[in-house]
Amino acid sequence: MPPAYPSKHHTVFVNSTSPQNDSALFSTIPSEIRSIIFTYALASYATVDPNKAYRPDAVYTRPEYTAPHIPDVALLSTCQAVYHESWWRLWENAQHTFWLTALDRSPLTELQTRKQRLLYGDKSAAPRRIQPAQHSDFQQRLRALFISRPEPSTTPSDESSTVDKSPPVELGHARIFPQLYMLEPGNALNQLYKLPHFHPRCITITLRHTDWWFWENDHHLFIRSGFVNKVRLPRSCKVFCMELESLERKKAQIDYVAAQMCDDWQFSRAEDNMPFRADSKDCETTTWEGSSMWHGQRWVRDEVDERPEKLSYYVKTVLSESEYKRPHAAEIHVPTALAQTTRAPNAVAAPGAMGVSTQGDFLNNNELVQALVPAGTPASEARQMVADWKERRRQRYVRETGFRLAHQGPPGGFIPIGDSQANAQSNSPANDHASVQANDGSNDDSDDGTDDETSD
Template identity: 40%
Template sequence: MANTDSNAFQAADFVSKAAHEQSQSLLFSVLPGEIRNQIWSYALADYQDETQVYDDATCYKRPEYLAPRKTDTVLLRTCKRIYQEAWFLPWTHAEQIFYLTGTDRRPLRTTTVRDMQRTLLTISKTQTMPIIQHVRVFAQLYLLENGTKLQDILNLSFFYPKSITITIRHTDWWFWESDNNLHFDATWVDFCRFPNSLTELRVAFESLERKKDQIDDVVNQAIRGWTFRCKDDTELSAKDCKPEIMKWSGNATWGGRRWVRDETGPNKLDYYVSTAIWRPVSSTSDNENGTPRTYVTEGRRFPNLDATGYAQLDDQIPWVPTSVMRNANMAPDAPTRDVRRLLEESSDEEGEERFRESDDDSEQDDIASEDEDL
């Protein structure tokens, strides 16, 4: 979404100018606007740019996020009348993605709140306020749980999303490195107020396949115990929600470490994702003025989510520095047992020192990334 504010500014200026009616074209003289809009939507759909595929050794490369997305806008350059009808579709139909994460857990180029606000303000000058179809937020818990960073997004002016998905990845949970049981503080549930345009709020809970039972546990707790609110106090409920389940496999290497503890194959991790959906609810009776009566609960405090009593893995070698593997001329996808043996056999002082240095470097990188201003 680079330079979206600049693009929107140019669009706002161009849309306001007169255009030829194009009555000689069957597109405009025969087809109704609804059909034309479907054609424009198909032609302007975004896709993954396979020339810029993300590195496998990252925590943000995943299904449907293998590379940055782009849109071929050649259609908009064929005719001013088409441009005036469809100029905003590449923006509204593309998924708008935010990362509430450290810098090492997101792609190099991402949309910031400031970028998005500039674009929205510019679009508002055209007197066209298209609804955004979908917003995705990838969030580490330390930046999500108190709600302030997410509310910065939700408070954007002229921000009208239909659907928001908040994704908690395996590496976003507290102390996943130590294989802690899953914990999710609920402060943000009561703190955040969502746009009134919202028709669904989706929260995707992800962890390793072997922690499937913990994910199912916390998702069921969230469905039963969490209710979200829009700014007009309409409540969003997940009552009777049947979670959507997805499974996928990815690389076991990230942040200069290969996580052999969790591997299901050489350099392979299996993931389990359960997505719960909250939708607006209203009572069957209306207020006296005819508007739907909404549920409002005052002074509430929602329960934290805790998966308790599950066994933790006590592995003496949870991960192996990739630098140690490179120094031993070991292939990135070497069998797990060989990678483990590499450290087990490195009992000499040089090997131990090399391991400690790699560990210290990784920890410093983690601290530096968390201190970055989002």
């Protein structure tokens, strides 16, 4: 509902506002119903302009985030009465999105860039200390557009005391996409929550598949709890959600983390210390399918052959409500035994530990192009085609240089070695298949016509 007191919001209107007594919208329909109508009419939606749509393989493309969100403002142009009653809904109804991530993991539209500067100071800089709120465009808009303040009822000298006591206009929904290295310490989240005039009713934190620690190594899921014990939700918050996303095959791990959050974690609200807890029966699950490309790499490890170039995601939403207090929150680690049951279908090796190489778990896009791998090729076939292309390239290198090559890494990965190295390695049975002699009979001129690619 709009504030019941006059607003200081300035417009360019010259004529006075008509009461619209002849309009059924204002004379017959109750203001509560009119509020619902205006809220629906001014809701934001993903633009259908194909020139503004996000790439399907962009790291931030997902359900509800296929293009920048824009509102339809035609309603506000109908008359001043509608405008004065609903101008602020454009900001209240919008889903305000914040990206606590490296900047190449977020869309940098004009509005997003302003919010990034709030968090990072410079859109071209890596994540660092959050800049003071008073220097951000977003903070200025919060003050100018979100807050309807009463006119001073006494003298100008009393205005400052009157302004600070006026009730705020609350935002509907704030959504945060953090990487764990930005979320867990809690500092960035705290600074966001403490912005003056930032009063969201609902807050959602979404952890994407690539936001978890060591996802590249297929490490089991874990999350540290520092932010739970440190961060206080804004006083306006009434609903707090955490969306946990990973691959469909890691469903059991997501369920485990969600269950632990429901059992052990408790968030608190600022000022009144109202505790927020989750109940497992209130958790919701969704699934969706997206591209397996990530920054120019096709992650064949996680594909299933029936759905080439696609990854299936599993999302569980943990909804927190105010309830009794709980002890200090602890870290959550998926047990190793459970992690072993969710192994990738096309993994080269067992799920990796921290820092273990992921070589072979993905195929670089330039290799897919040079190996002439058609779009839609299943992961196992694509990996074999790239390996065959590398082998043809290796054999051609042997013919042209006389070097023999030592095998290193996954199939098709070779490096040249000198004669002294080769002789030292040739005595080892383990290297019988890792090197070949120049002028070997198997390397006759039997090219298949597809090995004329330029070498990397």
